Amino acid sequence: MSIFDPKIVAFCCEQSGVPAAEMAKTLKLKMPDNLELVPVPCSGRIETLYLLKALESGADGVVVFACYEENCRYLQGNIRLKGRVGYAKQIMAKIGLESERLEIFHVATNSGVKFTEILMQKVDQLRQLGPNPAK
Amino acid sequence: MIKAEQKPFEEILEYLAPYGKILLSGCGACVTVCNAGGEKDGALLASALRMARRKMGKPIEILESTPARQCEPEFAQELTDTIGKVEAVLSVSCGVGVQTLARYFPATQIFPGVNTTFMGETVAHGVWEERCQACGNCILEKTAGICPIARCAKQLLNGPCGGSSKGKCEIKRETDCAWQLIYDRSKSLGQLHRLSAIIPAKQWGVESRDSGPRSIVREDLKV
Amino acid sequence: MYQTVYGGKYAAPAPINLKPEVLIIGGGVVGITIARELAREGMQVVIAENGESLGGGIRHLHFFYDRHTDVQQWLDDMIADVESTGNIIVHKGAQLKRLDGHLGCFQALIRTRDGGETVLSPSVLVLATGCITRPSAAMNGGDRVIGLSEMEKLLAGSRDVSLAWKGQPVKTVTYLLDRTNDDIKIDTVNAVKQSLILQEKGCRVAVVAGDLKVSASGMERLYRRAREKGVLFFKYDEPPVLSPTDDRVSVELQDMTILRKEERDTVSLLSDLVVTGETFTADPTAEELCRVIKLRPGTSGMLMDDNPQFQRVLSNRRGIFLAGACRFPQIVTESLSEAHAVVQEVKALLHPGAYTPANPVAEVDPRKCAVCYTCVRLCPHAAIGMEKHGERNVYAAPAVENDGTLWGAARIEPVACFGCGICAAECPARAITLYQ
Numbered sequence: 001m002s003i004f005d006p007k008i009v010a011f012c013c014e015q016s017g018v019p020a021a022e023m024a025k026t027l028k029l030k031m032p033d034n035l036e037l038v039p040v041p042c043s044g045r046i047e048t049l050y051l052l053k054a055l056e057s058g059a060d061g062v063v064v065f066a067c068y069e070e071n072c073r074y075l076q077g078n079i080r081l082k083g084r085v086g087y088a089k090q091i092m093a094k095i096g097l098e099s100e101r102l103e104i105f106h107v108a109t110n111s112g113v114k115f116t117e118i119l120m121q122k123v124d125q126l127r128q129l130g131p132n133p134a135k
Numbered sequence: 136m137i138k139a140e141q142k143p144f145e146e147i148l149e150y151l152a153p154y155g156k157i158l159l160s161g162c163g164a165c166v167t168v169c170n171a172g173g174e175k176d177g178a179l180l181a182s183a184l185r186m187a188r189r190k191m192g193k194p195i196e197i198l199e200s201t202p203a204r205q206c207e208p209e210f211a212q213e214l215t216d217t218i219g220k221v222e223a224v225l226s227v228s229c230g231v232g233v234q235t236l237a238r239y240f241p242a243t244q245i246f247p248g249v250n251t252t253f254m255g256e257t258v259a260h261g262v263w264e265e266r267c268q269a270c271g272n273c274i275l276e277k278t279a280g281i282c283p284i285a286r287c288a289k290q291l292l293n294g295p296c297g298g299s300s301k302g303k304c305e306i307k308r309e310t311d312c313a314w315q316l317i318y319d320r321s322k323s324l325g326q327l328h329r330l331s332a333i334i335p336a337k338q339w340g341v342e343s344r345d346s347g348p349r350s351i352v353r354e355d356l357k358v
Numbered sequence: 359m360y361q362t363v364y365g366g367k368y369a370a371p372a373p374i375n376l377k378p379e380v381l382i383i384g385g386g387v388v389g390i391t392i393a394r395e396l397a398r399e400g401m402q403v404v405i406a407e408n409g410e411s412l413g414g415g416i417r418h419l420h421f422f423y424d425r426h427t428d429v430q431q432w433l434d435d436m437i438a439d440v441e442s443t444g445n446i447i448v449h450k451g452a453q454l455k456r457l458d459g460h461l462g463c464f465q466a467l468i469r470t471r472d473g474g475e476t477v478l479s480p481s482v483l484v485l486a487t488g489c490i491t492r493p494s495a496a497m498n499g500g501d502r503v504i505g506l507s508e509m510e511k512l513l514a515g516s517r518d519v520s521l522a523w524k525g526q527p528v529k530t531v532t533y534l535l536d537r538t539n540d541d542i543k544i545d546t547v548n549a550v551k552q553s554l555i556l557q558e559k560g561c562r563v564a565v566v567a568g569d570l571k572v573s574a575s576g577m578e579r580l581y582r583r584a585r586e587k588g589v590l591f592f593k594y595d596e597p598p599v600l601s602p603t604d605d606r607v608s609v610e611l612q613d614m615t616i617l618r619k620e621e622r623d624t625v626s627l628l629s630d631l632v633v634t635g636e637t638f639t640a641d642p643t644a645e646e647l648c649r650v651i652k653l654r655p656g657t658s659g660m661l662m663d664d665n666p667q668f669q670r671v672l673s674n675r676r677g678i679f680l681a682g683a684c685r686f687p688q689i690v691t692e693s694l695s696e697a698h699a700v701v702q703e704v705k706a707l708l709h710p711g712a713y714t715p716a717n718p719v720a721e722v723d724p725r726k727c728a729v730c731y732t733c734v735r736l737c738p739h740a741a742i743g744m745e746k747h748g749e750r751n752v753y754a755a756p757a758v759e760n761d762g763t764l765w766g767a768a769r770i771e772p773v774a775c776f777g778c779g780i781c782a783a784e785c786p787a788r789a790i791t792l793y794q
């Protein structure tokens with residue numbers, strides 16, 4: 001039996017998530033096989049709809065790598081994102097999707113190791129949850 | 136403007152159960168502004184419905200469209216071709232827009248996707264409050280611009296009830312007592328004397344919709 | 359001006375001309391310094407000073423910690439220079455009442471106290487409104503507890519005579535720091551500086567502090583000199599207790615040189631005067647100014663919070679800079695280096711004579727806009743306004759441009775947009791595209 005290889009869509013803010021991902025790549029750290037990185041200029045760019053669409057079109061889990069609060073280059077981006085993620089989770093609850101399938105993580109530019117750790121943990125977590133039943 | 140909020144999700148799922156292909160029609164005006172049925176919120180609902188139905192093993196195809204205002208016949212008619220392709224319509228405009236579609240598309244089921252809640256004002260971003268009940272005979276000139284019909288729980292016309300306490304309403308403690316607001320504003324405008332005039336009881340059966348739906352006809356405008 | 363082309367096609371924003379004209383709000387030492395340096399570069403500078411004279415908060419300072427210059431003389435020389443420089447105009451008793459436009463074409467309405475109004479159109483704006491020093495809450499010790507600036511005045515007034523307070527000679531002075539302010543170095547700097555002057559006047563001086571903050575240039579040296587000259591330094595964990603005696607104040611604290619807490623003795627410093635830190639608050643006009651300029655207020659009413667992603671002197675709006683104590687209380691050296699930083703930024707921005715948006719910018723499709731104001735409220739950079747829009751015609755017959763009868767639509771000013779995409783993500787009509 002082949003093990004389930006969950007698909008993760010990771011939105012990465014260009015101020016934090018993207019550099020962290022690049023660092024992880026340079027360090028040749030282990031990354032999930034089934035991963036799609038989506039760079040955004042600011043986590044505030046991520047529409048609620050993007051989060052849902054990712055799940056709708058095949059992701060088993062969605063993560064957002066954003067800057068620490070109070071650290072947003074555009075001052076409010078990650079705060080607005082937080083509200084949207086909360087709203088998306090409400091919608092997911094109505095559909096009957098587990099809240100773990102969507103999560104924000106705060107990283108800094110140099111969080112290469114943390115970046116991959118988070119993703120690998122997500123893979124384990126999603127393996128336990130099983131495939132997204134709504135994709 | 137008109138304020139609305141999305142209907143409970145299960146309710147929508149339930150009445151859409153028999154259909155495999157629908158149109159989700161939003162409205163580009165009032166319900167866009169209150170984030171209930173504009174293009175963005177329509178798309179969110181459509182995505183959620185598609186996922187929920189896939190999870191149930193009964194996928195649904197959803198077309199999306201957002202006319203600028205669903206309550207004008209011309210905008211409604213723009214949907215003719217699309218509606219011809221679907222089994223039913225889920226309209227996330229207010230109840231008016233749903234009925235406009237119902238009038239123009241007699242052969243198609245039109246379901247409401249939102250609960251039309253009130254006519255209200257944006258008090259802060261993301262916060263809307265009821266302001267007018269369309270009573271048919273506005274008395275705001277007597278009440279310092281604050282409506283006791285829409286904002287007093289008991290619709291009192293001549294001062295607060297005995298339950299008004301510390302400026303709050305006894306029915307809902309977190310709500311301001313409308314009559315406190317009326318008094319305070321009259322006072323600061325130096326218009327307290329206006330409040331001593333008795334406001335006569337409203338002719339609910341004549342002006343309001345108690346005697347059935349109202350209509351406005353302007354003969355001069357008719358074509 | 360920038361012309362929009364719709365239908366998914368992106369028209370690269372045209373460059374905007376930048377005239378070398380700068381408006382500075384605040385005529386304190388920071389405003390003056392920036393004005394002089396920019397004027398020297400040939401720019402036209404206007405200073406709008408709220409007070410009746412230039413100088414600002416530094417009027418309360420008499421001694422520098424790092425040089426022997428007389429502060430007031432130095433200031434007066436600078437003011438004389440500013441007032442005689444042809445391309446600097448000074449408005450006194452003047453407030454900024456309205457600000458429209460954006461980088462390159464601000465429209466600033468300045469109102470003076472006599473009711474006169476001037477409309478300026480500077481390319482950039484600099485805020486240097488400073489902060490206000492207030493005596494801190496009364497401490498037990500009566501009128502023998504004074505603030506640092508009161509001591510500064512006392513020292514300036516008795517340069518050649520010995521120190522006296524209310525007719526009584528002052529022989530012992532204790533500085534009690536870090537009770538009012540905890541995270542700024544200005545109190546330490548002033549206390550150490552004053553203690554050296556006092557020491558020279560033959561006073562016995564002690565500095566009692568939670569933490570000495572010597573991270574300003576030359577401060578380590580000054581501190582060492584103070585120690586060598588015999589100023590006593592004490593550290594405390596538990597706040598010292600002040601108790602007035604007949605003619606003095608006793609400052610009682612734990613002797614921290616003993617490591618074991620239980621064995622510590624109480625040291626009592628009998629003092630003729632106790633000097634404490636003062637409270638710094640934002641200028642009372644700061645809140646109104648933030649509203650007018652659409653600037654994000656920082657914590658405790660000061661302007662702009664610190665944000666590691668942001669350079670210090672930048673604000674949330676392109677073309678508006680901040681320097682000096684309007685952000686947080688600081689020593690003159692710090693303020694001056696912020697002033698120089700602003701000068702560099704302004705020069706770099708205005709020097710090419712034009713600005714072309716380089717980052718991605720957002721754009722509203724006016725045919726979809728529901729005029730809900732979401733984007734206007736949420737743009738952190740005040741880049742969006744409502745405008746009459748020639749192309750909007752969903753409600754009316756095909757529109758005639760600029761006939762003033764059309765519905766408005768949101769319009770994003772590409773020059774002011776930072777390209778974060780917050781507006782695009784929130785627009786309930788999905789009318790906004792972020793071009794990358």
Ligand code: SF4
Pocket residue numbers: 137162163164165166203204205206207228229230231232233
């Ligand atoms: S259909 Fe309803 S929501 Fe849409 S414009 Fe008409 S009144 Fe407003």
Ligand code: SF4
Pocket residue numbers: 266267268269270271272273274275282283284285
């Ligand atoms: S008095 Fe009637 S018309 Fe006027 S605001 Fe109140 S409910 Fe509306």
Ligand code: SF4
Pocket residue numbers: 722726727728729730731732733734767768784785786787788789790
């Ligand atoms: S958020 Fe969208 S609909 Fe609302 S004003 Fe801005 S562009 Fe128009």
Ligand code: SF4
Pocket residue numbers: 719720736737738739740741742770774775776777778779780781782792
């Ligand atoms: S992209 Fe960001 S900076 Fe630009 S207009 Fe939108 S919210 Fe403002």
